[in-house]
Amino acid sequence: MRVTTRGRYAMRAICDIALHKKEEPVSLKEISKRQEISDKYLEQLLIKLRKSGLVRTVRGPGGGYLLAKSARKIKVGDILRAVEGLIPVYCIDAKAKISCKREKGCITQPFWKEFGKMIIEFLDSTTLFDIVNREKKWG
Numbered sequence: 001m002r003v004t005t006r007g008r009y010a011m012r013a014i015c016d017i018a019l020h021k022k023e024e025p026v027s028l029k030e031i032s033k034r035q036e037i038s039d040k041y042l043e044q045l046l047i048k049l050r051k052s053g054l055v056r057t058v059r060g061p062g063g064g065y066l067l068a069k070s071a072r073k074i075k076v077g078d079i080l081r082a083v084e085g086l087i088p089v090y091c092i093d094a095k096a097k098i099s100c101k102r103e104k105g106c107i108t109q110p111f112w113k114e115f116g117k118m119i120i121e122f123l124d125s126t127t128l129f130d131i132v133n134r135e136k137k138w139g
Helices: 005-020 028-035 039-051 076-083 109-124 128-138
Strands: 055-058 064-067
Touching: 005 028, 005 039, 005 064, 005 076, 005 128, 028 039, 028 064, 039 055, 039 076, 076 109, 076 128
Parallel strands: none
Antiparallel strands: 055 064
């Protein structure tokens, strides 16, 4: 499974918010500059993270973004789900608009389902807190 730019940038942005949070919101411009992500692209990602309940916005002077809940409660899977899917192949995605003519009787489909399940379990067992603490230890 390949995580797209959306997923990588969303992870960087939310980690930036978690690392630089005080009691004040982190501005879009600050995140954009530190993470080298364009303002417009970052804004699109943060809208998705906000709609998923992972970040919240504060408007006005000194406004910006804060985590909507504790970093211990935000799973990496939640972040990636907010901006892209977690399904390794489209043929096992019940919401996919593309159908596979080999779906019935496909010998590899059980493998892909199990693989997808393992990915989700791993991503849902890792929290934003875990990622940020690794950064603090390494950085």
